[in-house]
Amino acid sequence: MKLKELYLKAAAKLKAMTNKFLSRLLLNSGIAYVKNVSWPSYLSSLTKSNSEFLNYQRSPFLHLPGELRNQIYSYILMGHEIGVEANLQTNHEIFHYPHDLRVLPQVSRQLRRETQPYIANNNTYVFRAKNLNGNQIVITDEEQTDWSYCFV
Secondary structure, eight states: OOHHHHHHHHHHHHHHHHHHHHHHHHHHHTOOOOSSOOOOTTSOTTTSOHHHHHHHHHOHHHHSOHHHHHHHHHHHHSSOEEEEEEETTTTEEEEEOOHHHHHGGGTOHHHHHHHHHHHHHSSEEEEEEEOTTSOEEEEEOTTOOOOGGGGO
């Protein structure tokens, strides 16, 4: 048997096993499931996990082209102020992270991967502190430093 035939046979077997696994999983959870799953050509059965496949199947948002999703991310995730407020006298810190920035990355791993660059690079970071004399110190990131390495 040639290598290509072995690959196609393995891919077909994996697809059948995945469909069987998903139907059992969803049957046990009480969710309706279509047994003949149509796999988009760009989703390889050997590279995508079952959870990513389920997310794709269930989410109309993930069916949108990437360009449209990026446009939506830019409307929701840009222009916020992320910051830390610290009082050096009382050794107390308050972290400010807008609700809009917390919701989307918690939906799925794929959305987390897609939204992190927007959050890291398109918002203003502000650090406020009161020193021991009670004077307020404010440091802003006006240069828009690349913070994406912090979100890995």
